[in-house]
Structures are given as C-alpha cells and as structure tokens.
Amino acid sequence: MSTDYDILILGAGPAGLTAGIYAARARRSVLILDSGTIGGQTVLTDKVANYPGVAETSGRELSQTMAQQARAYGCEVKAFARIAEVDLTGEAKAVTLKNGTRFTAKAVIVATGGVPRKLGVDGEAGFVGRGISYCATCDGDFFTDRPIAVIGGGNSALEEAVSLSRYASQITVIHEFDHFQAEPWIVVEAEANEKICFLMNQRVLDFSGESGLTGVRSADKEDEVITETPVDGCFVFVGYVPNSEAFEGQVELTGSGEIVTDDALRTSLSGVFAAGDVRHKRVRQITTAVSDGTVAALSALEYLSEAAS
Amino acid sequence: MLQTGLEHIESEQAFQDTLDSNENVMICCGRMGPMCLPVYDVMEALTPDYPQVAFRDMAFDEPVGRVIRTLPETKSFAGLPFTVYFKNGKVVSATSSIQTMDQVTAILDEHFGAQG
Numbered sequence: 072m073s074t075d076y077d078i079l080i081l082g083a084g085p086a087g088l089t090a091g092i093y094a095a096r097a098r099r100s101v102l103i104l105d106s107g108t109i110g111g112q113t114v115l116t117d118k119v120a121n122y123p124g125v126a127e128t129s130g131r132e133l134s135q136t137m138a139q140q141a142r143a144y145g146c147e148v149k150a151f152a153r154i155a156e157v158d159l160t161g162e163a164k165a166v167t168l169k170n171g172t173r174f175t176a177k178a179v180i181v182a183t184g185g186v187p188r189k190l191g192v193d194g195e196a197g198f199v200g201r202g203i204s205y206c207a208t209c210d211g212d213f214f215t216d217r218p219i220a221v222i223g224g225g226n227s228a229l230e231e232a233v234s235l236s237r238y239a240s241q242i243t244v245i246h247e248f249d250h251f252q253a254e255p256w257i258v259v260e261a262e263a264n265e266k267i268c269f270l271m272n273q274r275v276l277d278f279s280g281e282s283g284l285t286g287v288r289s290a291d292k293e294d295e296v297i298t299e300t301p302v303d304g305c306f307v308f309v310g311y312v313p314n315s316e317a318f319e320g321q322v323e324l325t326g327s328g329e330i331v332t333d334d335a336l337r338t339s340l341s342g343v344f345a346a347g348d349v350r351h352k353r354v355r356q357i358t359t360a361v362s363d364g365t366v367a368a369l370s371a372l373e374y375l376s377e378a379a380s
Numbered sequence: 381m382l383q384t385g386l387e388h389i390e391s392e393q394a395f396q397d398t399l400d401s402n403e404n405v406m407i408c409c410g411r412m413g414p415m416c417l418p419v420y421d422v423m424e425a426l427t428p429d430y431p432q433v434a435f436r437d438m439a440f441d442e443p444v445g446r447v448i449r450t451l452p453e454t455k456s457f458a459g460l461p462f463t464v465y466f467k468n469g470k471v472v473s474a475t476s477s478i479q480t481m482d483q484v485t486a487i488l489d490e491h492f493g494a495q496g
Contacts, residue, residue: 200476
C-alpha cells in the first residue's frame, strides 16, 4: 500500500466522498481516511428525501453508493482509521495513524464533519440510552404513551417532535430562544399538534432520575423561574459541533471551531482545503456538502497543477 | 434478519450455543437503523483484531431478541442498539445506543484482553 498521495481527504461523509470522486476522476492518487464509518453524519439519517435525482433513500445507502463511485475511479477509502497525529503545516502534509503508518500528500481536504452538540449539563451523559436520545427514528417507540421532551428549536427538533407525536403521550419542546430557527411550515405543523406544548426562552439546567430518566429542569432566561418537566424520555437536537480539534493552531478557526475558508474553499494554510460541516457556513445539508466536496476537489487539483508548473 | 457481515443469532438455542462455545462474546441487538449500523460496522472492522471474541448480531424485534431485551442489565435501556458483552456466559458489560470504535475497544480491552 502506497503511503504518499496527491490528495489526502480527511472524512468520508458526502463532502469527502464527493471530493474523492472528483479528484480520482482527474487521475490523481487519492486516499480518504475516516476515524468512523463511511458516510459520517449522513449514516444517522434514516430517510433522505431531498437529494435531487434520488426519489428516496437512506443515508447509509447514499453514502455506500458514493463510496463505490469513488473507489471505482481508484480512490482508496479507509474507514475506522485510528488517527494519532495530523501535521498540515509542512509542504508535505502528513497524517500518522496509531499503528505508526504515516500518510503524506501534497494537498489535503479536511471534510471531517461534525457531531451532534451536547447540552453539557448534569445528568446528560449518564442518561444517554436510558432516556436521552439523539435519534427519534431509532428510539421513539421506547416512549409509546409516555411523556417526553424535545430540546431545540431548529428544523430537526420540530420535525422530530412532530414525528415523535405518533408515540409519546405528550411532548414538551424546550427551546433556548423566544423564537424558532426552524422554517415556518414546520413551526405551523408543530404548533397545530395537540400533543406538543412549548417552553420557550429556557436554559436547561439538568436531567434527573435513577436507573432511567424521570425529569428535566430548566430556567427561564429572563426571570430565572425554574420549571421541572417530568418526562421519561428526552430527544436533544441542538445543532452540531465541528470535528476540528486536530486542526487547532494549524488553520484559522472561528470562535465556534469551524474552519474558515474562502470561496474556493482554501483555508488559511496553503495546500489545505475544507469542505462540508467542518467549515464555517450557514446551510448544512447533504447537497451543500456535496457541493463543497466538488469545489474543494477542483481547487485542490488547481493547486497541484500550479505547484507542478 | 439483519443485513450485516456479522454472524447472526436467530434463535434462543443458537444464543445459548454461542455462549457455551465461546469464552468472550459481544452481541449487538438492534435494527437496520441509524444508531445501530455504525456499531455493526465497528464490530466488523474489529473482528480480525480480536480473534478471541465472537462478534454476533441479533434482530431486536425478532422473538430471539427477548434474550437480550429481558436481561436485568438492559432493563433501563431505551436506546438502540442494546450491546451486551459476555464472558463465560455471564454479562460483564452492556451499553445502550450508538457507540464509537474507541468506546467498544475500551470495553473489549478491559474484559477480553487487548487486540492481537
């Protein structure tokens, strides 16, 4: 197995796989490394219905097809890579695995995505899988005829609240602002649902229970009045945090850890590009990740051509 | 039946036989859902590294799933998949919901010995 490539892509979600397809089609040697499974966050999406050209599919299936496409053009894809160190600062970019294998490349595309944001409050970690969940499709039926809470106010939170109303006896949506970030159509749908009630402008304080979750406490952000909501389950949808820790001090990041890029998806470091949810941008969809992967790959190819001339 | 590359346990007899004939067993009991698929992938990836462990899956909604769903160790679980680790037929660890490779290997290393 070669360890030196033209382009090294970190992350095998839609952005990374798309970049791999474009770069490998251009007959460059390409390696995609991912510390998890192929597909990134997309795998956690049960149903994808807004990816143009595909009527309906699962995130898993879409990712697997993208990986097959990339491999068909000669791109190597390695999942569950145990990455120990990333050094992007030199002319030859290097990634070292825990087993000592060192991969180098002239250009790197960072497409490491993000992970669901945790609230970071007392009780949260201990009740994951025992009442706290991040997947309504997976765990909704554990709470049939039982009261639950949904935390968040974006599209995911309200869509899942509506979806969970098939199971739960009552749903309290707890949100940190006095308005929703979700699109109006889903706000209307959630507000019209008789099982759903709302606690707005709240700061979640903690989760309580013994072997399983029994309640969530929150405080009004204005008057600090504390509300205890008795629930058996709580679904948390409060956005994502970028997987950018390994790049701190190497490329410019925003205050929230997103990689800063220009229109060509170049980072602050020559030869390093960023694509998908790990970079600073407004809209995070599979389609925009695919778009990012395309732009980043074309920019990396241009960089390699210029470097060779 | 689950569509994975793992060996499936499809009956209570097969479950008992697996525990009887293997010192170390990891069983992931789930569906073909978003939180379960990554755990199956982790198990498949780790299979060559842990020859001393029998990696199996089990369909949560099939009758055989009862053997995992009714364990005292999974009584409070409310997140798929239910993953249970057995040593000499006894439960030594159990987790609910998605797990990363690092989380799985930490349990394997602690109870079944480090990877070969």
